[in-house]
Amino acid sequence: MSETSNIRELKNVLEVALLTSHQPLSLDDMLRLFAERMERATLRMLLDELRQDWAERTMELVQVASGYRFQAREEYTTYLMRLNPEKQAKYSRAVMETLAIIAYRQPVTRGDIEEIRGVTVNPNVMRQLQERDWVDVVGQREVPGRPSLYATTKHFLDDFNLRSLAELPPMEAFVQTEI
Amino acid sequence: MSETSNIRELKNVLEVALLTSHQPLSLDDMLRLFAERMERATLRMLLDELRQDWAERTMELVQVASGYRFQAREEYTTYLMRLNPEKQAKYSRAVMETLAIIAYRQPVTRGDIEEIRGVTVNPNVMRQLQERDWVDVVGQREVPGRPSLYATTKHFLDDFNLRSLAELPPMEAFVQTEI
């Protein structure tokens, strides 16, 4: 018995997934949506149809390096900029600590970060770091759930005026004096 | 000269803004989208139409404490959960009970929470709730030591799909079991 009876329903699942995802979805990601096996060719065809369904609408389905995403058509940018999502002038302590852990311990999973900080990682924190293009996903750890591995980006090094991570201040001094 | 020539166009702008915003948009946010002045009543009417346009579709336009947002219809949850098998770590009972006390008895001090739960509040519990932005300090009680008073945030209501505290599940009185 098929859980998704028809093409319309399959496309709907893809549409929902793409509209609610914080980051582009790869073909592999999208294949995981369905309990049943799907050919990559079928998936590509569905995505193509979905793109056409939205051809006259507000968002467009585009393909970028790491996968597919819906994005606002350019003509709406002027409006959206007015929204001015009042970015806070400072990152929270959670954001900075998470960034520090990723910088010093990469590649790490969300679980690793939680273990080190002792608190759950707020999805918003990861989003802020990814939006700023300081952190991205470099792979999955091969354990149940295949958690994403996060690492800092080149852009992070640029913004902090570093040529490589080796230029980050070493921590020996702190640890010894501190505890 | 009107920049948005017709209702269709106005609704499109709202649709794009709501689909790309990570957080709910208030009426004031949405009024900022348009260069021209718009009545709140007009905006409400447009939102209502937009909700109807999506009535048969994958996402629904809902209203929560801090505004409006599009979210995936419940029937897609099963699919979407497969996308992130990396489950959000569950909060402990201590965290959830503390949250419940703050939600239902706010504003409360740590002492109040300890009195109700009969155990000391672990500072880590408060930290988790504050980091998630579900709880914050709204003042001090004017007693010796001036302990902080905690309350839930708008963000808490948003995350729990609530428009106000009045929508919290009702507290049940103690039930004598038959077993």
Add this chain to the structure above:
Amino acid sequence: MTETISQGLAKIKGEAFTALPRDLYIPPDALEVYLDAFEGPLDLLLYLIRKHNLDILDIPMADLTRQYMVYVEKMRAIKLELAGDYLLMSAMLIEIKSRMLLPKPTEIVEEDDPRAELVRRLMEYEAIKLVAQRLDEMPKVGDGTHVASAYFQHISLIKPPEVSLNDLTEAWRHVLKRASHFQHHKVGRAELSVREHMSMILRRLKSERMLEFTQLFDVASDGIPKLVVCFLAILELAREGLLRITQQQAFSPIYVQINGDE
């Protein structure tokens, strides 16, 4: 009886226990987990009341106190640090019990019942416990509710927050201070560059899928130290199970790919 015990124990992290071993014999290891399942003295008392189907409005104090004390003794035996809040409650129970032994006035007004305060607290705690469960089960953003977050091309009008290297190291220092298991951990330059190479290699393999081992080294332009670091990074990735390194037969090319990639 043993059957009910094991059933109850199996559900430890989930719902409240459904079965309490009447004789209280639980293997010592299990007992620790078992007692851990209680959130405090009130939770334990509620459990006992539910379990023995006692009337909350007319609690038999002698019974309840006795049962409670049995548990507390067990706790004292294995987890002394837990006992603080529990001991306080023992004292309260005993006090209530003794006050009930005092000669009563002919007419008992409800407020005079020494149990009133305890009952009020138990009822309040149970109500909170129930709504906490409800809250936990509600779909919420990040757990069951999926909100729209499609992309749009930001034009940077808003200056993003400024962060200095100092802020970052300060944050890291905080983390170290808190995470006690980091106490002896040193993050030196050498290790950092290995970690950096680990990320770089993963990134490259993500786009190119499979590479020949030698392709990972740029012998022409990288100095020896960098080559060594790169090699260490490959070893570390292999150790963490992130890479799959294959070779068809001796002396044939060695291939490196991300573990789990088809």
